[in-house]
Amino acid sequence: MPDKPTAPHGAADLPRLRLDAYNAELHDPDGPGFLGDRASNRAFMEMLDDWRTRVRRASGGEDPLEDAVGEGRPTRAIDRAELDAMLDSTAEDPEAAGLVHSAIEDFAQDMAAVVRRFLRLPDWQGTERIAVGGGFLEAKVGLMAVGRLGVLLRAAGEPVRVAPVLHHPDDAALCGAPHLAPPALLEGFDACLAVDIGGTNMRAGLVALGDAADLSGASVLDSERWKHAEEAPGRDEAVAKLASLLAHMVDHAAVMGRRLAPFIGIGCPGVITRDGRIARGGQNLPGGNWEDEDFRLPEALAAALPTIDGVAPTIILHNDAVVQGLSQAPAMGDVERWGVLTIGTGLGNARFSNPR
Known part of the structure; x- marks a missing residue:
């Protein structure tokens, strides 16, 4: 032994x-699940899909991501490298880039709400810095979301700084x-x-x-x-x-x-x-x-x-x-x-x- x-x-x-x-495990006050579910890989892709659907409906069925990912391809099949490519192609396809930016903003806003809840927990009070990691940060979209999160928290007067995990x-x-x-x-x-x-x-x-x-x-x-x-x-x-x-x-x-x-x-x-x-x-x-x-x-x-x-x-x-x-x-x-x-x-x- x-x-x-x-x-x-x-x-x-x-x-x-x-x-x-x-x-x-923070319960979501607006739903049956956990608050952290708003800050997950799946949540980001759902936000991207929501923006894609809204634009498609408002424009008579025209898909804003068709040129970037192909006709009829579901949002869940888009990988992080493709999302980064959309961000890098702002001059060639500004609408696709704008769509990704919109999802990043929504995600950062929800993430900021989640962080504020954590900071109110007794065991989290006095937190001076938060490192953010996980697979989401493999891509530029994740790093941009963390950057936007930091801006939102600082603008709201939260005494905490946010940075990506170094590794x-x-x-x-x-x-x-x-x-x-x-x-x-x-x-x-x-x-x-x-x-x-x-x-x-x-x-x-x-x-x-x-x-x-x-x-x-x-x-x-x-x-x-x-x-x-x-x-x-x-x-x-x-x-x-x-x-x-x-x-x-x-x-x-x-x-x-x-x-x-x-x-x-x-x-x-x-x-x-x-x-x-x-x-x-x-x-x-x-x-x-x-x-x-x-x-x-x-x-x-x-x-x-x-x-x-x-x-x-x-x-x-x-x-x-x-x-x-x-x-x-x-x-x-x-x-x-x-x-x-x-x-x-x-x-x-x-x-x-x-x-x-």
Whole structure:
């Protein structure tokens, strides 16, 4: 059996800072869902589609995006690269660009309303800065929305600043994983393993720790992504696949001559208990009940993993937004209280306090 973790899963007292709150679920006062649903990838595409439909109706059926994406193509099929291309082609197709800008404005307005609600929560009061991450920021449309969000909050007199997460969305959660480990667990090593689990993909990565004590030099050396949504596996099959991805990363670390720490940090949706159970929020994970009272992802994964240089790896599980936020921690040393919002299928959130 692997050694027990040297820190609890889902911990509030982290090695370098404190986690004040995470996974806040704000109910939408105007609907049956959650307020964070207004600030998701799906919400943005719905806003774009709404503008497209309104213009089409008002112009007798003429599609404002026909030249940009083709006749009859549904809005949901448009990818972020195409949206960025529309923004870049303002001179050639100003109406398409204007349509995208309109959706960005609507999204930023709704996002500002969501942020204001977060800032009124007791655990979020006094927040000085918010980092925004997630897949939405892979594209220029996402960065523009965050920029507009910052302008709206400042114009309204909110004492908070907003900035994108520094790491690429694919790398943020992986680079945040080493921050879960007690520093002594990483001493003498220059790399560790990390996992980012989402409702569509799972990613296993090999992370270089860098030379800085605050892990500001952490970077992804290699990673593998598995689009589990395309295969619809069962829960146990998903765990086995994840174990195989990690085993491949162990082999790659050896080939690269890396000194691999016997540690794996995992970011996963939901509320994580101290003993490694997903208490709630795992409904979008593949096949089976990830919230089962008897299921512990770290234990299930440990049973399927090889040792690292003869040592059973310590596995620490935490919420995925928390782990993405931890990647930003070295850049937040000049403020006391800060948060992270991650825009994906929903709105991940976490609030941190640096030691005084």
